[in-house]
Amino acid sequence: MKKLLCILLTMLLSCTAAFAEATDQSVTLESPAKNFTIKATLPQGLSKGQVVLTEDYAAIDFDNSDNTACSYILIVAPSEEYANKNLSDLSDDERNAILSIMVADCDQVDYGTVTLENGNTMLYYTESGAADMGNILDVHDGYFIQLTYVHNEATPILESDMLAAEALMNTLIYEEIQ
């Protein structure tokens, strides 16, 4: 009887672990020029939404089943000003220049750089007041990759929202298309 219980418990734990892994959804977005793809791993609760592909940009929505949390949009667009460059190639002045023009349309804004768990540094800015939205930006091979997050009910952005967005950007993998 004891052995049977142990076996059943082990099976139950295994199934739970497999189910937990299955809920981490992996999505892929192609850059507009189709020279690289971006792979993101979505945590539980997020699902792939609408994909928009134009000559100017590629965008994908991530819907959140939790209405009290944020939904996201990830956009990839080419930049001639920073063609073939990565964010790590840019000087502090260039990074500050990007940030200053990004926040030009904002009222109450907090902005700067953030270093993710994987060691990558990205730019961020968070608006409050007239618009409650957050953004994290990376530059890869001359492309701007921007994650925008906002609450479904337009409530203020919390620190937990910023951490969740950073965690999502931390999963990004850029794969060159041969």
Added chain:
Amino acid sequence: MKKNLIAFGLVLIMLCSCMVVAYAMPTEHDVTYYYVDTSNHGSLNLRQAASTDADVMAQIPYGTQIMIYDYAPGDKWALCAYDQYEGYVMTRYLNGNRPSGRASSSATSSTSTSVGSESAEYKRMEAAYYYAAVRPSTPSGYVHMRWAPSKKEPVIRDFYDGQVLKVLYQDQNWCQVYDEATGVSGWMMRHFLIYAGEAQATAYTIGTIVTE
């Protein structure tokens, strides 16, 4: 007789060739002039084809006036001439007005975040009626449409690169814009709008302008 026929044929061919060349040559009305206006005040790539994958032939300095002959489908790339080269540039980095500021040799920017006053006085607004394409400060960014001409006003919705709006009223810093796709109207900073063509003046019942 035979010689006359040959001569006539040659003249005809020459005439047809002249007509083809004359048709193909850009006329004064076909050519437009724009200035290179990059946000980092750096140079703009002139490419062999209308793609960021195409080879760069030259780099056109910030503020340079260039002649645009034609546009690639979608109007995101323009065919132009610079120096001894002819190639394509991205239209989002072109401005019909000469930009202020100096070129940056190291592609860093002495950037000013001042793109307009905080708020506008309605009495300085003038009727406009033209289409404008939204041009966010970065290719992946967005521009707020607000309830009133002030950065402190709530956001109605956001618009992305290339979306077209109808401009109804404007002053030097703000535009009242109308989205024909959704019927939504609001205010957007003029700095983020690029002229995209004339529009018919149409009466809209949008709201009452309240003066302070």
